[in-house]
Amino acid sequence: MAVFRISPQDGVDPEEAAAAVAGGQPMFDLGDAAGVMMELTxxxxxxxxxxxxxxxxxxxxxxESIRMSFILNRPAEEPGFGLVRSEGPGRQLHYxxxxxxxxRPAGERYGPPTEGA
Incomplete structure (x- = not known):
């Protein structure tokens, strides 16, 4: 198990984001979840x-693959997504x-930077 610390919506430079991915160390053959909980905290x-x-x-x-994946924390405000439906040739629907x-303008899309980010 490994803990990676990154957010695609925090507005950081891609190189900084790549460096942030290496935040946690893999934890193999765990007997209990205490180590994972310490990393999560x-x-x-x-x-x-x-x-x-x-x-x-x-x-x-x-x-030999990921068996479980959870989002454990979310930002207080998420911009979200909208579904736009349009009609094409032959009344075919496109989503x-x-x-x-x-x-919003590029500098205002994700709000002010959070502390520690």
Whole structure:
């Protein structure tokens, strides 16, 4: 299990975001969840206003993939998405997702930077 600290909506530079991904160390063969909970508490303390996702990797033969994934923390305000429906040729329907944040100017899309981000 590894704890990664990153938010796609916090408006950071992609290079800074890539460096933030390496925030936690993999935790293999855990007997109990105390270590994970300590990492999660530290992550919430440092990045409490951002998205926090926890993923559990199973290295058992035949699986070798992520078995569980949870979003454990969300920002207080999320811009969200809108569904736009349009009609094409032959009355074919087309659906498009548009982020509400894109309606605001680039410098104002995600609000002021949060402390610790």
């Amino acid at each position: 530290a992550c919430r303390r440092e990045h409490g206003g951002l998205y926090i996702r926890l993923m559990a990797f199973d290295n058992a033969k035949g699986w 498009t997702l548009r982020g509400y944040a894109a309606h």
